[in-house]
Amino acid sequence: MVRKTKEEAEQTRKEIIHAARRVFHEYGVSRSTLEKIAKAAGVTRGAVYWHFQDKAELFFAMREDVFAPLVERTDAYLLSERFDNPLDAIEASITEFFRVLEDSAVVREVFEIMISRCEYVGEFSSVEEEVGRPAQDFLAKIERVYRQAAERGMLRPGIDPLDAARDTWAFTSGLLHLLLSCQRGSDLSQQVSAMIRVHMAMRRITPS
Amino acid sequence: MVRKTKEEAEQTRKEIIHAARRVFHEYGVSRSTLEKIAKAAGVTRGAVYWHFQDKAELFFAMREDVFAPLVERTDAYLLSERFDNPLDAIEASITEFFRVLEDSAVVREVFEIMISRCEYVGEFSSVEEEVGRPAQDFLAKIERVYRQAAERGMLRPGIDPLDAARDTWAFTSGLLHLLLSCQRGSDLSQQVSAMIRVHMAMRRITPS
DNA sequence: TTATAAACATTCATGAATGTATGTAAATAA
DNA sequence: TTATTTACATACATTCATGAATGTTTATAA
Incomplete structure (x- = not known):
């Protein structure tokens, strides 16, 4: 049939x-x-x-299916107006990202494929740029939010917003990679939300 | 002949x-x-x-050639006794790692292969463990050094050594991945040492 | 109602990579 | 000096994946 x-x-x-x-x-x-x-x-x-058309097109379709809505979700937190403290928006956005990663096996599979089961050469070299752009965007977004926090006096004195953004950028990327590529029995996934909280706490004012 | x-x-x-x-x-x-x-x-x-014997054995030989001496070099800084402040040892060790990465095209090529030009499945799944172990070791080592810093009163109050170690762990991993997989024209490589300095400064006492 | 085209299944030709088997000349041990 | 390995090169058989070509129904538009 x-x-x-x-x-x-x-x-x-x-x-x-x-x-x-x-x-x-x-x-x-x-x-x-x-x-x-x-x-x-x-x-x-x-x-x-x-x-x-071929394997590459299938790969792109599979990736796009998962990627686009995820970026949309995390951006919703990041750019939300309902946080008094912009640092809370950043923390909520990152936390949400890793929560989805923890909860959705589909999302986790796609990220694992992209991180450790795909070679970025030939027809796939463009994937690196497609993944690099959101990363670049993420840096720009959190820099703006950090700047807002600084203007409102909610960023710890002595910390430059751009520096804070870059540090958070690397932290997030590293956490993602460590989580997906070397978890082997480590309890890292249970530490994620605590690590994010600690990371953000270091740049808040009056750290208890 | x-x-x-x-x-x-x-x-x-x-x-x-x-x-x-x-x-x-x-x-x-x-x-x-x-x-x-x-x-x-x-x-x-x-x-x-x-x-x-086959491609996998050749791959392992290529990797080992570069990896072993690199770990030895960075460990020399990390475990060195010549730093008054343990935090300086951590900073020097990480800085040294990225300095080698910047200076040696061979090292950079091998890392780029391992990060974005190899699929960790089949005969290569063991590579992930081999790479995961040094990462795990790195966490344990810097945790010890952070603990020393705390004992000597050189870690900023309110920061737990283990928390600091995990954060630095993620930061380092993320910086490595960002540097090698999405540099496309970004001036990230020029920012590396500054980012490391800023990262460490956030956990030092009396940040000017 | 019928022609057309959509949504596949099947078949075929081709090339490419692997592993192995065998050939061979020179270094080395005896 | 000669026998034996070593350090490769060459040749071969086999498998496997791809892309294109063609076949086959059936939904759908006219």
Whole structure:
């Protein structure tokens, strides 16, 4: 039976993406053949080639599915007006990011694929830029927020907002990488929220 | 002409390792065929198979060549007795690490391969553990040094040594990853030493 | 109702990488 | 001096992934 309805076709497209995620995660991107992915999705390579031009396009689709809404979520916290203290917005945003990472196996799988199961060469070198841009954006955003905190006298004296932003930037990136690539039995995931709290506490005024 | 002398054989072994590094860096590990590596080294696949069992063994040899001496160097700073303030030892150790990374193209290439040009699955999943161990060790070491600083009253009051160590741990890891994977025209490499200084300054007493 | 095109499955040709097996000349040990 | 390894090069068989070409239904528009 072929020639499904439009909705059914969209469904198989999504199943291919989900299967790709599982296969990428298990075998790594370059060892994930389209045959394996198709089989995991319950279709043949013909279906995969119908929906996606090649492996790279499938990879990008899988990534975009998870990435865009995540950035939107964390930005909502970061740019929210409901925090009296801008530092609370930063803390809430970062905490939310790692909370999603902890709660959603799908998100975690995609990040693990991108960090330790993909080689950024050839058709995939553009991925690095696509990932680098949000990182760059994140730095710019938290710098603005830190600046607001400084203006309102809520950043500890002697700390430059840009310096604080860069430090938080590196901290966040490092925490992500450590969490996903060398957790092996370490209790790091249970320490995450405490680490974020401590990190932010160091730049608040009147640290008890 | 075959059957070289022992020293000549050792030389070709090294040339194969160097060629592997260049090829791995350009094409990524999985797309680096032993044929390409052999050609880059000026030999045939026969020579590669003579010196190494397969691609994985060649990869490990290439990595070990660079990794071991680097850890030794940074540890020398970290565990040195010549610093009055233990925090200076930490700062010097981290600074030294990134200085080597900046100065040595070989070291940088190997780190770039390991961070963004290798998939940690199959025969390579053990690499993650091998890299995770030094990271774990680094945390333990700086925690001890932070504790010394606290005992000598040189750590800013209100900061727990373990918390400080974890924060520095994440910071260092993040800085490394940001530096190697999303530098694209950013002036990050020029900011590194300043960022380290700022990071450490936040945990020193009497921040001017 | 029928033609068209969508949504796949199937088949085929091709190339590329791997591992192994075998060849070979020179260094080295006896 | 000669036998034996060493340090490779060459050749071969096999597997495997890719992309394209073609086949096959069936939803859908006209």
